[in-house]
Amino acid sequence: MTDEPAAPVVNHHADHPGFSGVLGILCALVFAVTGRRSGRLAVELTGVTADDHVVDVGCGPGTAAREATRRGARATGVEPSASMLRVGRMFARRSGVTLREGGxxxxxxxxASATAVWALATVHHWPDVGAGLAEAHRVLAPGGRLLAVERQVSPDATGFASHGWTAAQAQAFAQLCRTAGFTEVAVDSERLGRREVWAVSAFRP
Ligand SMILES: C[S@@+](CC[C@H](N)C(=O)[O-])C[C@H]1O[C@@H](n2cnc3c(N)ncnc32)[C@H](O)[C@@H]1O
Structure with a gap:
C-alpha cells in the first residue's frame, strides 16, 4: 500500500469568526477601497460585457461587483456578513448591484441564472468548498465562467499573512473544480498592484 500525500486544505480559514460588529464595518470600509483593483482584474479575466450576469460570491461590500456594472453587466453580490452588507448597501443603490444575504x-x-461566478479572496473562508463549487456549477448557465482569486502566500506564513493560497493550495482548488464538473481549469499567476495573486479560472460545460 502506498501513502498518497494528502491534498492541501484550501479553506484553512474556515474557522474565521466572520466579519461582524464594528470590526466588520471597518473591514468592509477597507475592502470597499481594496476591492476595486480585484474587481477590475476579475472583469478583465472573465471578459465581462453588457450581456453578463455576474454573481460575486463572498462579495464583502460589493466593490468588485460594482466594477462589473461599470461594464454594463448585471451583478449580484452574495455575502453572509451583515456588516459587509450594511456598508455595501450604502454604495449599491447608485451602482445597481443587487446584494443578497447568503453563503x-x-x-x-x-x-443557470448567471454567466460568470466570481469568488475573490473568499474561498479560503468557506466551510464546505465542495458544496460551494456545486452551487457555483448549479447557478451558472452552460458556458458560464468561474473565477477564484486568492493572494499568493508562502507555506510558512501565519496570521493575516496566511490569508491566501500557496501554489499547492491553488492547484488543489483547481482539482476540486474538475471534480465538481468544471472544464478547462487553469491556474495562473496574476499581478494585483504590488502583489501576486492566484487566478483559478474554469468553465461550466
Ligand atoms: C477577505 S473578504 C473579501 C471580500 C471581497 N470579495 C473583496 O475581494 O473585497 C472575504 C469575504 O468572504 C466572506 N465569506 C466568509 N465565509 C463565506 C461563505 N461561506 N460564503 C460566502 N462568503 C463568505 C466574508 O464575509 C468576507 O466578506
Missing part, C-alpha cells in the same frame, strides 16, 4: 454553500439564486 457559497446555498446561493440564493435560480439554476
Amino acid at each position: 457559497a454553500e446555498a446561493l440564493p439564486l435560480p439554476d
Whole structure:
C-alpha cells in the first residue's frame, strides 16, 4: 500500500469568526477601497460585457461587483456578513448591484441564472468548498465562467499573512473544480498592484 500525500486544505480559514460588529464595518470600509483593483482584474479575466450576469460570491461590500456594472453587466453580490452588507448597501443603490444575504454553500439564486461566478479572496473562508463549487456549477448557465482569486502566500506564513493560497493550495482548488464538473481549469499567476495573486479560472460545460 502506498501513502498518497494528502491534498492541501484550501479553506484553512474556515474557522474565521466572520466579519461582524464594528470590526466588520471597518473591514468592509477597507475592502470597499481594496476591492476595486480585484474587481477590475476579475472583469478583465472573465471578459465581462453588457450581456453578463455576474454573481460575486463572498462579495464583502460589493466593490468588485460594482466594477462589473461599470461594464454594463448585471451583478449580484452574495455575502453572509451583515456588516459587509450594511456598508455595501450604502454604495449599491447608485451602482445597481443587487446584494443578497447568503453563503457559497446555498446561493440564493435560480439554476443557470448567471454567466460568470466570481469568488475573490473568499474561498479560503468557506466551510464546505465542495458544496460551494456545486452551487457555483448549479447557478451558472452552460458556458458560464468561474473565477477564484486568492493572494499568493508562502507555506510558512501565519496570521493575516496566511490569508491566501500557496501554489499547492491553488492547484488543489483547481482539482476540486474538475471534480465538481468544471472544464478547462487553469491556474495562473496574476499581478494585483504590488502583489501576486492566484487566478483559478474554469468553465461550466
Ligand atoms: C477577505 S473578504 C473579501 C471580500 C471581497 N470579495 C473583496 O475581494 O473585497 C472575504 C469575504 O468572504 C466572506 N465569506 C466568509 N465565509 C463565506 C461563505 N461561506 N460564503 C460566502 N462568503 C463568505 C466574508 O464575509 C468576507 O466578506
